[in-house]
Amino acid sequence: MSGCGECNGCNPKPPGPGARKEYVVALAGNANVGKSATFNQLTGVDQEIGNWPGKTVERAEGLLQYRGQRIRVIDLPGIYSITALSTEEQVSREFIAHDHPDVVVNVVDASALERNLFFTLQLAELESPMILAVNQMDLAAQKGISIDFSKLSSLLGVPVIPTVAIQGKGMTELSDAIITAVGTRPSPHVVLYGREVEERIRKTMTLLHEDAGDYPARWIAIKLLEGDPDTVWETKKQAPEAVTAARAFAVELEKIHGEPAGTILSGERYHAAERMVAEVVKYRMPGLHEVSMTDRIDRLALHPVLGYLLLILTIGGLLVWTFIIGAWISGTLLGYLSLAAPVEPLITGSVTDIVFNGAWTGFVAALTLIIPYVIPFYLFLALIEDSGFLTRFSLMLDQGMHKMGLHGKAIIPLVLGFGCTVPACLSCRIIESPKQKFLAAFLVTLVPCSARTIVILGVVAAFVNIWWALALYVFDFILIVILGRIAFRVLPGESVGMIMEMPDYHVPSVPVVIGQTWQRTKSLIWIVLPSYIIGSIVITALYALGFLEPINALLSPVTVLLLGLPVMTGIVFVFGIIRKEMTILALAAIFGTTIFSTIMTPVQLIVFALVTMLYVPCISTILALVQEFGWKRALGITVLETVLAIITGALAFRALSLVM
Amino acid sequence: MASEQLEEYLESILDIEEMDGIAKTSAIAKCMKVAPASVTEALQTLADKGYVHYQPYKGATLTGLGREMARKVKRRHRLLEVFLNDVLHISQENIHDEACRMEHTLSEETECALCKMLKAPARCPHGSLIEACDRQVESCSACLDENAPDPSGTRDETLIPVTSLAPGQKAKIAFIRGDSSVVQRLTDLGLTMRTEIQFVRKAPLLGPVEIAVRKTRLAIDHAIADHIFVTASGEQAG
Numbered sequence: 001m002s003g004c005g006e007c008n009g010c011n012p013k014p015p016g017p018g019a020r021k022e023y024v025v026a027l028a029g030n031a032n033v034g035k036s037a038t039f040n041q042l043t044g045v046d047q048e049i050g051n052w053p054g055k056t057v058e059r060a061e062g063l064l065q066y067r068g069q070r071i072r073v074i075d076l077p078g079i080y081s082i083t084a085l086s087t088e089e090q091v092s093r094e095f096i097a098h099d100h101p102d103v104v105v106n107v108v109d110a111s112a113l114e115r116n117l118f119f120t121l122q123l124a125e126l127e128s129p130m131i132l133a134v135n136q137m138d139l140a141a142q143k144g145i146s147i148d149f150s151k152l153s154s155l156l157g158v159p160v161i162p163t164v165a166i167q168g169k170g171m172t173e174l175s176d177a178i179i180t181a182v183g184t185r186p187s188p189h190v191v192l193y194g195r196e197v198e199e200r201i202r203k204t205m206t207l208l209h210e211d212a213g214d215y216p217a218r219w220i221a222i223k224l225l226e227g228d229p230d231t232v233w234e235t236k237k238q239a240p241e242a243v244t245a246a247r248a249f250a251v252e253l254e255k256i257h258g259e260p261a262g263t264i265l266s267g268e269r270y271h272a273a274e275r276m277v278a279e280v281v282k283y284r285m286p287g288l289h290e291v292s293m294t295d296r297i298d299r300l301a302l303h304p305v306l307g308y309l310l311l312i313l314t315i316g317g318l319l320v321w322t323f324i325i326g327a328w329i330s331g332t333l334l335g336y337l338s339l340a341a342p343v344e345p346l347i348t349g350s351v352t353d354i355v356f357n358g359a360w361t362g363f364v365a366a367l368t369l370i371i372p373y374v375i376p377f378y379l380f381l382a383l384i385e386d387s388g389f390l391t392r393f394s395l396m397l398d399q400g401m402h403k404m405g406l407h408g409k410a411i412i413p414l415v416l417g418f419g420c421t422v423p424a425c426l427s428c429r430i431i432e433s434p435k436q437k438f439l440a441a442f443l444v445t446l447v448p449c450s451a452r453t454i455v456i457l458g459v460v461a462a463f464v465n466i467w468w469a470l471a472l473y474v475f476d477f478i479l480i481v482i483l484g485r486i487a488f489r490v491l492p493g494e495s496v497g498m499i500m501e502m503p504d505y506h507v508p509s510v511p512v513v514i515g516q517t518w519q520r521t522k523s524l525i526w527i528v529l530p531s532y533i534i535g536s537i538v539i540t541a542l543y544a545l546g547f548l549e550p551i552n553a554l555l556s557p558v559t560v561l562l563l564g565l566p567v568m569t570g571i572v573f574v575f576g577i578i579r580k581e582m583t584i585l586a587l588a589a590i591f592g593t594t595i596f597s598t599i600m601t602p603v604q605l606i607v608f609a610l611v612t613m614l615y616v617p618c619i620s621t622i623l624a625l626v627q628e629f630g631w632k633r634a635l636g637i638t639v640l641e642t643v644l645a646i647i648t649g650a651l652a653f654r655a656l657s658l659v660m
Numbered sequence: 661m662a663s664e665q666l667e668e669y670l671e672s673i674l675d676i677e678e679m680d681g682i683a684k685t686s687a688i689a690k691c692m693k694v695a696p697a698s699v700t701e702a703l704q705t706l707a708d709k710g711y712v713h714y715q716p717y718k719g720a721t722l723t724g725l726g727r728e729m730a731r732k733v734k735r736r737h738r739l740l741e742v743f744l745n746d747v748l749h750i751s752q753e754n755i756h757d758e759a760c761r762m763e764h765t766l767s768e769e770t771e772c773a774l775c776k777m778l779k780a781p782a783r784c785p786h787g788s789l790i791e792a793c794d795r796q797v798e799s800c801s802a803c804l805d806e807n808a809p810d811p812s813g814t815r816d817e818t819l820i821p822v823t824s825l826a827p828g829q830k831a832k833i834a835f836i837r838g839d840s841s842v843v844q845r846l847t848d849l850g851l852t853m854r855t856e857i858q859f860v861r862k863a864p865l866l867g868p869v870e871i872a873v874r875k876t877r878l879a880i881d882h883a884i885a886d887h888i889f890v891t892a893s894g895e896q897a898g
Contacts, residue, residue, distance in 0.1 A: 085845060115875070259801065260844070267852040270852045304865075395868055398863065497882075502870060
């Protein structure tokens with residue numbers, strides 16, 4: 001099939017100087033092998049993070065400019081197999097087959113070569129030009145693992161480059177290899193499986209038509225044997241006899257082995273990977289690493305009592321750190337910015353003044369109220385994440401998450417939600433099943449983000465007492481659990497249990513932590529800042545034009561009759577749609593005071609904070625939800641939460657009036 | 661002693677042994693609601709037949725033969741409970757007693773048919789793990805897939821669920837229960853048949869189990885791990 005895999009080095013056709021073509025390189029590999037670090041090293045900061053068309057799977061794209069060549073680098077999702085059981089796997093295999101990247105760089109973990117080569121062999125079946133980047137060589141060396149790269153290269157038929165991506169080691173060699181490979185197109189060898197399997201692959205291949213579409217014939221034959229639904233469906237149209245024959249062959253194989261054909265082939269690939277590893281990997285000091293650093297830390301982090309203690313301290317520490325550092329940065333920034341222009345959300349005057357003021361207020365509010373809180377938060381979280389602790393927390397909380405139909409991995413979006421809901425919603429992409437993804441996003445919108453925390457602290461903790469503020473928090477958590485349980489039952493689809501790799505602990509790498517923080521902050525700036533500014537302009541304009549009084553009147557049945565709040569809070573809640581902490585600004589501006597206890601009773605303050613906490617997710621969140629789940633579901637969540645806020649607010653008003 | 665009564669004793673001893681290590685006469689008497697004197701007599705008979713090791717005043721432990729027998733009956737008992745609960749919707753308080761009466765008369769064929777119809781359940785309605793069957797198969801597709809040939813023969817080695825391994829214990833994958841998507845997912849991560857694994861630890865509160873396989877560590881949801889059966893190598897590391 002792939003003609004001369006042997007002589008990939010003998011006929012290099014480096015692209016001529018006149019070539020203006022943009023090449024495409026795809027990075028593929030397991031999760032946790034340093035694929036993102038490699039991607040960052042190759043492309044620098046200039047990256048685009050979006051979704052794969054029609055799928056809520058993250059797609060990162062960047063540009064590598066090297067030796068006068070422009071190379072688009074696509075970071076494929078981190079997956080363990082290409083059996084198309086998950087959307088990530090489907091996206092990856094379709095990209096390689098349909099978009100024909102010039103080279104696929106397979107990043108593998110040097111310490112776990114066997115498991116990684118399993119994936120390499122699957123990639124090789126797609127017969128795309130390939131380079132193997134053996135990453136995390138430093139860790140492998142520490143574990144006493146040495147690898148014969150030239151032998152591995154000759155076994156696979158593709159260039160093999162050792163790298164330490166987080167330190168940038170091997171990146172020049174990798175870039176060179178990519179540049180050479182776009183010309184030579186090194187095609188991987190066909191790795192032969194067991195005789196009874198090979199025989200049936202060959203027989204199936206003879207039944208396939210020459211021009212079978214994007215996928216190679218051997219790949220199609222293997223997928224037909226595995227009973228892959230997509231391939232069966234595609235091939236049925238052109239070569240139904242191949243499908244029937246492959247099914248019969250699969251049954252024969254199943255009879256020999258007593259397991260499904262799909263797992264037989266996986267077994268074959270693992271056998272091939274084992275053979276390669278036996279030839280190229282040497283272990284020094286076997287058995288010396290019985291009690292590693294990771295094991296020692298795990299004894300604490302996964303301890304039934306100390307582990308949970310550590311978890312509570314870490315998450316608590318994260319929040320305390322965020323609000324102490326955040327308040328300081330916010331205060332300093334606001335001081336400087338208010339020197340430039342007044343920051344009062346409501347004014348009267350000419351239209352240009354109003355528009356400018358609206359834009360300026362929105363900009364300042366975004367800059368002083370989101371960024372200062374969110375950056376320290378993401379920084380700390382990225383540290384926990386990169387060091388390996390977050391994986392352990394996922395493990396410890398897995399069983400608890402089951403109560404809400406989620407699993408341990410959902411801890412990441414839920415914790416992110418304490419910072420800002422927008423990146424938290426986007427991070428729900430890491431969850432595999434569509435049902436659990438949506439469920440997690442729904443619950444994330446209820447997690448008190450930094451904006452809501454500011455309202456709770458600024459209204460309730462400051463003017464009622466800290467215990468009522470904490471009570472609101474506790475109430476919110478209870479609500480999340482209850483709603484999670486209900487939604488889990490009501491939503492269609494199934495919940496899938498977690499299978500997660502446990503990476504070793506390591507000292508967090510500065511570029512990775514900063515990169516992660518920047519990615520999250522960037523997604524926030526792109527969505528939050530514009531909606532903040534535009535929203536602020538619209539609302540100040542509406543107010544100046546006198547439209548807000550009718551709105552107050554319109555909302556008064558809810559605000560006054562149901563919630564027992566002053567009539568002016570109608571506008572305030574409208575402001576809060578842009579961003580929750582705008583409610584405080586609006587409240588101050590409308591009543592002309594920042595001592596809220598003079599304008600509302602303690603009961604009113606609590607009800608006000610409660611409703612602010614629960615009603616309509618802010619406009620940025622709604623946009624993020626639309627992007628991830630479509631209009632219908634975003635609207636569903638919005639309506640549901642508004643109704644919920646009104647009901648709980650009305651009940652709280654009546655109940656609290658009796659006791660306070 | 662009637663075979664029915666014998667099986668009931670073996671089941672009780674298995675339960676008590678799992679909790680206390682050794683089944684004391686008094687504990688068995690309490691569990692089976694009979695007089696201690698009848699227990700002593702029954703244990704003597706079971707010992708004579710080679711099902712238990714019996715030490716007067718100390719208690720009884722199952723022999724290999726007895727354990728296999730007890731496991732088989734337990735499996736049938738729990739399968740029947742799932743059937744009574746999920747299919748017939750018998751009231752919760754009655755299913756245990758019903759299953760106790762039915763388990764002794766269930767044939768191998770009916771047991772298999774029941775397992776197939778219930779799609780190889782992992783746990784009984786009370787949450788106890790259902791043992792693997794003793795057919796010579798490596799996954800359930802051999803039974804569940806209509807095109808697949810009927811498996812023949814029975815297993816020689818005893819399978820134990822991966823969740824009941826001790827930390828540090830090594831074992832080999834022998835059977836993965838459940839539909840093919842679960843099997844495929846685990847196989848792709850390196851849990852292929854006869855692969856050696858090492859049990860690392862269980863997370864607290866029935867959380868995921870952590871196992872080492874092919875130089876990597878995997879945390880697997882407890883409910884998924886319930887489907888993985890192994891043959892223990894017996895070695896303890898570290």
